[in-house]
Amino acid sequence: MRTGTGHPLPPPSAGLRLRQVLAVARLELPRVLLSRHALSVTLLALLAVLPWFLALLFGSAKGPGRSMVEFAGFVETVVVRFFLFIACLLAFGGLVRRELEQRTLHYAFLTPIRRELYMAGKYLASLVAVTLVFSASTLAALALAYLSGDLGAGLDYLLAGPGPGQAAGFLLVVTLATATYGAVFFALGLLVRRPVSAGLLLFVLEWLRPLLPVTLKRLTVSWYVKSFLPLGTQTAPVVGIAASPPATWVSCLVLAGVLAASAAAVVFAVRRLEPPCPGT
């Protein structure tokens, strides 16, 4: 019998595991970006820019300061809770299901890589893809918001004022929302047969959030993501129950907890997953 020495594959180590996750992410990224769902994600991201493009065209001159408060509300309400939510459901919810349907998942499970690391690579690829697309659209919308009023004041705000800091804050919100929604939908996609149905329930919860009591607001992701907005949104909603968002450190802990719980669910599910094969 062969002794197993001199194998071309390196022995397991922390460094190898990191390389494996990054390798899977690199392999998956082009597939994610060129997939059918990528078109839907891109379309959703473009739709998030459309209102600001129309505002620029039809000139609602409000000045950058006021526009930014509106923009923060727009990012929280429309971008995060609507477009990004749906994009994440599409991009992450079917990540494993698609491979199961293509009957190709067994190839990955027969590779000398822990199943959870393979899943981490897939998640990372989708996280990068969705974050890139929505970061670009958010930055484009932000630029249009700056420029929708007085062009000179907008440029000052953008170049010499608080613009860059606010842009970084909005990108942080987009990244955190993508990471958290993505992790939740990735886990749902492994745990339930129809993640879209479960996702729709969460969607309703996210959208009813302004009307919900604080206890139920705490069950939504956007409630915590809101803490990271660089500008406060309108404090008194037209309808609903007003409440201050949680402290940033609380949001950090809760979002980290959601990510950890989702990761644990993925590990649990993927270790028990049996890919479809003939004869089974």
Next chain:
Amino acid sequence: MTGSSGARPVIVLDGVSRFYGDVLGISDVTLEIGPGITGLVGPNGSGKTTLMNLVTGLIRPSDGSVRVLGHPPDDPELLMRRLGYCAQVDAFPPGLTGIGFVMRYLLAAGLGRSRARDLALRAISRVGLAEACGRRVAGYSKGMRQRIKLAQAIAHDPDVLILDEPLNGLDPLARAEILGLFRDLAAENRTLLISSHILHEVDIVSDAVVLMNDGFVVAEGAVRDMREELTTHPLQVLVRCSRAPRLAARLLELEDVVEVRIHPDRAGFVVASRDADALHLALERIVVDDGVEIETILPADEDIQAIYNYLVSGSGEAG
């Protein structure tokens, strides 16, 4: 233990059962498979693929335990470095070329691009697909897809190869080539478990066979040993000789000979006897006594198909 005798078992199944709901996949299989080529034989639905999926960790046993090279199959990080599986599933990730497909999983395992490319090309060359490796797998014929799956299974130089119906879709020439490759791989001291429902294919390359039916292991071991265990079923021997009717008549006088069928050309016959040793001794004696010229004496039913038919029909009893 099946496989080369004396060697430590590579694949060990201990009381393994697998159910799909109420449906039986395999039942209480205890098996040890050693180095060399072991054929896994049985009709569709007999449990061959279930057994292979259990060995490779794609599915988990409902009961019992599986170990391959001492590792449990649910530890891919350790086991899959040394195990390759060519599954029966004829599906591929979309958009990949042949070499891209093989490289994909070497890269995912953590190899650098150039090393992965070298290994992929080497494996693709071994299966005779070098010229087509730049083409998309979607455009491959069934036989080419079978070969590229085989290349993917051997690319990381595994010690243990599990091959589920690897000859499906191959033309006769390609079958001969791939069987030659299996022999070469076994000669490199690897363990090969090859399933097929075309019995003679496995018969001609296997050191040992495992016969399955309805989720049970019906018999295991070397083909010849297995045949000798079937003591209640007559052994059939083909004899080509001069004066065949005369020799056939003499053999019919023996107590254990149950049947003699003369060939139409009257230059040979098939004799069925319950006692192989007695038959051979009698043949020698009669040939000398009667001056018969023997052209050939061959076992007529020592192939797996015959053994399998005896076992699954219940007409034979393994000793």
